[in-house]
Amino acid sequence: MGKLIVIEGTDSSGKQTQAELLYEKYKKMGKKVMKVTFPNYESPSSAPVKMYLNGQFGKNVGEVNTYAVSTMFAVDRYASFKTIWEEFYKDGGIIISDRYTTSNMVHQASKMDDKGEKDGYLEWLTDLEYEKMGIPKPDMVVFLNMPTQMAYKLMEKRKNKITGEDKKDIHENDREYMQKSHDNACYIANKYSWKEIMCVKDGELKTIDEIGNEVLRVCEELSR
Ligand SMILES: Nc1ncnc2c1ncn2[C@@H]1O[C@H](COP(=O)(O)OP(=O)(O)O)[C@@H](O)[C@H]1O
Numbered sequence: 001m002g003k004l005i006v007i008e009g010t011d012s013s014g015k016q017t018q019a020e021l022l023y024e025k026y027k028k029m030g031k032k033v034m035k036v037t038f039p040n041y042e043s044p045s046s047a048p049v050k051m052y053l054n055g056q057f058g059k060n061v062g063e064v065n066t067y068a069v070s071t072m073f074a075v076d077r078y079a080s081f082k083t084i085w086e087e088f089y090k091d092g093g094i095i096i097s098d099r100y101t102t103s104n105m106v107h108q109a110s111k112m113d114d115k116g117e118k119d120g121y122l123e124w125l126t127d128l129e130y131e132k133m134g135i136p137k138p139d140m141v142v143f144l145n146m147p148t149q150m151a152y153k154l155m156e157k158r159k160n161k162i163t164g165e166d167k168k169d170i171h172e173n174d175r176e177y178m179q180k181s182h183d184n185a186c187y188i189a190n191k192y193s194w195k196e197i198m199c200v201k202d203g204e205l206k207t208i209d210e211i212g213n214e215v216l217r218v219c220e221e222l223s224r
Pocket residue numbers: 009010011012013014015016017018154155157158205206207208211
């Protein structure tokens with residue numbers, strides 16, 4: 001069996017940048033490695049997710065059934081596992097995943113304020129994806145802790161990943177939601193012992209390389 005490394009964080013925390021950097025470093029080191037991204041917008045399995053992010057099930061995040069939406073993201077992951085990386089992973093390859101089940105944990109559980117409800121949802125979700133659907137559990141989750149104010153600055157520079165336009169998706173449009181998902185991510189990172197990397201030091205954003213070196217350092221624990 002291979003290893004599954006997940007790069008997680010709130011929107012515009014540098015996941016794509018760091019997942020690519022780690023992938024390049026591993027390739028140079030001669031490791032058998034593959035990079036995957038969720039949602040997998042290139043696959044038809046992401047169609048319901050696109051409808052959700054475009055606001056077709058409700059313009060506000062809070063209006064949409066969390067369990068229904070979580071299942072849509074889970075199905076997209078299952079499709080990717082079965083058609084793209086199952087064999088590679090079972091053959092001992094390292095998978096670097098930009099988002100995973102952990103994104104449902106960060107984003108969908110943030111809609112729940114009640115701790116009992118949140119924990120119940122997390123149990124339901126991990127059982128659904130890892131046990132019932134049977135997709136692999138991550139060996140390592142790297143959590144890029146990017147304060148919301150800084151994430152906003154970075155987001156302004158970047159285009160929408162689905163349309164390539166300046167328009168933001170329903171999560172990105174909602175500042176209160178962004179703050180809540182960051183608070184929730186910190187709670188979950190602690191609960192599930194994710195490897196946390198602080199992206200800001202003394203109010204200043206760390207460089208891409210500084211963060212990249214920290215990511216590599218924590219991931220090296222896997223090969224020990
Ligand atoms: N440490 C950093 N310093 C400066 N810019 C960064 C840093 N990390 C990411 N960026 C830039 O911020 C934007 C969002 O990063 P990205 O990797 O796409 O985030 P995510 O995948 O989490 O949404 C991109 O334009 C990226 O180049």
